[in-house]
Amino acid sequence: MPQQYVLVLNCGSSSLKFAIIDAQSGNETLSGLAECLGLENASLKYKLNGNKHTVSLAPNAQHAQAIAVLVQLINDNKLSDQLIAVGHRVVHGGENFTGSVIINEDVISAITKVSALAPLHNPANLVGIAAAIKAFGSLPQIAVFDTAFHQTMPSKAYLYALPYSLYKEHSVRRYGFHGTSHYFVSGQAAEVLQKPIKDINLISAHLGNGCSVTAIKGGKSVDTSMGITPLEGLVMGTRSGDVDPGLFSFLSNLGYSAKKIDNLLNKESGLLGLSQLSNDCRTIEEEYEKQNPQAILALDVFCYRLAKYIASYTVPLGKLDAIIFTGGIGENSHLIREKVLNLLTIFGLSVDNDKNLAARFGQSGVITNNNSGPIALVIPTNEEWVIAQDSAQLVKEAK
Numbered sequence: 001m002p003q004q005y006v007l008v009l010n011c012g013s014s015s016l017k018f019a020i021i022d023a024q025s026g027n028e029t030l031s032g033l034a035e036c037l038g039l040e041n042a043s044l045k046y047k048l049n050g051n052k053h054t055v056s057l058a059p060n061a062q063h064a065q066a067i068a069v070l071v072q073l074i075n076d077n078k079l080s081d082q083l084i085a086v087g088h089r090v091v092h093g094g095e096n097f098t099g100s101v102i103i104n105e106d107v108i109s110a111i112t113k114v115s116a117l118a119p120l121h122n123p124a125n126l127v128g129i130a131a132a133i134k135a136f137g138s139l140p141q142i143a144v145f146d147t148a149f150h151q152t153m154p155s156k157a158y159l160y161a162l163p164y165s166l167y168k169e170h171s172v173r174r175y176g177f178h179g180t181s182h183y184f185v186s187g188q189a190a191e192v193l194q195k196p197i198k199d200i201n202l203i204s205a206h207l208g209n210g211c212s213v214t215a216i217k218g219g220k221s222v223d224t225s226m227g228i229t230p231l232e233g234l235v236m237g238t239r240s241g242d243v244d245p246g247l248f249s250f251l252s253n254l255g256y257s258a259k260k261i262d263n264l265l266n267k268e269s270g271l272l273g274l275s276q277l278s279n280d281c282r283t284i285e286e287e288y289e290k291q292n293p294q295a296i297l298a299l300d301v302f303c304y305r306l307a308k309y310i311a312s313y314t315v316p317l318g319k320l321d322a323i324i325f326t327g328g329i330g331e332n333s334h335l336i337r338e339k340v341l342n343l344l345t346i347f348g349l350s351v352d353n354d355k356n357l358a359a360r361f362g363q364s365g366v367i368t369n370n371n372s373g374p375i376a377l378v379i380p381t382n383e384e385w386v387i388a389q390d391s392a393q394l395v396k397e398a399k
């Protein structure tokens with residue numbers, strides 16, 4: 001089988017993650033991250049053939065400049081000849097996309113239309129798409145949507161109890177995000193359980209800066225915690241997750257503008273807001289070990305909310321085979337995994353401390369030792385590989 005290299009681009013609001021991945025094996029020849037785009041200290045770090053490099057970008061450099069540096073890098077190292085496609089992570093596809101697609105004018109206009117639902121992400125994704133088309137016009141460009149995996153949810157799971165006209169006229173509903181990650185780890189879990197994915201029921205917790213949990217029945221998403229935007233659900237790094245909607249009028253009566261409330265819920269809440277220390281879980285854990293009461297409070301709220309969501313997702317699943325932890329926190333924090341699983345002993349889960357400690361820093365594994373009932377697993381996610389695989393598949397089908 002020939003190697004099938006795909007350039008994968010993931011544009012965040014002020015960052016650009018990139019990689020050249022062999023869709024067959026998942027091996028990366030180039031990977032990197034441009035950070036602080038739009039700020040004084042914009043920079044680009046990359047790893048090529050195992051060697052690490054840093055490039056400082058012009059102050060306030062935007063996505064387009066970072067992509068120009070990336071294109072130069074690819075051309076200088078003669079990597080472009082081997083590329084078969086460019087795969088783009090697109091955060092919001094609305095109800096238009098149930099899977100990945102080759103990008104054309106209609107796709108771009110559909111992504112633009114739903115930008116109001118993901119104002120921090122979709123415009124950045126579109127900048128990446130435009131720059132990549134300019135630089136690699138001859139290559140197919142593929143869009144892989146965070147929302148697509150969740151389009152299998154039934155209406156009872158995706159509808160809010162609001163006037164139905166809001167859904168029909170303005171597409172107000174739950175969409176869910178992190179779909180590529182939940183899809184990837186559910187496939188890996190089936191391999192660990194040695195059962196066909198159609199025969200197993202899973203709950204997957206993606207815990208990074210953004211956090212979401214998904215109920216996956218026979219390989220299909222049947223419920224998920226993020227909503228019309230990536231703000232709903234779990235406690236996250238700086239996002240509040242669920243709050244009483246009555247809070248909006250309460251805060252507005254206190255004189256908060258809509259913009260201020262939005263900023264408060266998205267950027268000043270979550271682990272940062274509760275701990276008053278940091279949005280970085282590692283810092284909070286260090287303080288937790290020192291018995292800092294704010295750190296204890298933040299992790300208690302984080303774990304309690306997550307455990308409640310996991311328990312509630314046994315409703316759409318009926319039977320549960322495994323709980324999966326992934327994302328930066330899920331893959332590394334043995335403390336959070338232990339605290340969450342200890343809140344779920346009703347399911348017969350029993351944490352194996354040695355296995356829980358071992359499953360970190362890229363190591364996957366089962367972390368429970370009960371002989372019956374569901375197990376808990378740590379599985380490092382790899383959204384980039386899914387994007388490369390989908391891109392290669394669509395290129396093959398188009399031939």
Ligand code: ADP
Nearest residue numbers: 207208209210279280281282327328329332333
């Ligand atoms: P993103 O959602 O931006 O992709 P990541 O999946 O990389 O983010 O997750 C970032 C989170 O993972 C941060 O809160 C970070 O503190 C946490 N994290 C990373 N390593 C560890 C660790 N060893 N222990 C606890 N938390 C960790």
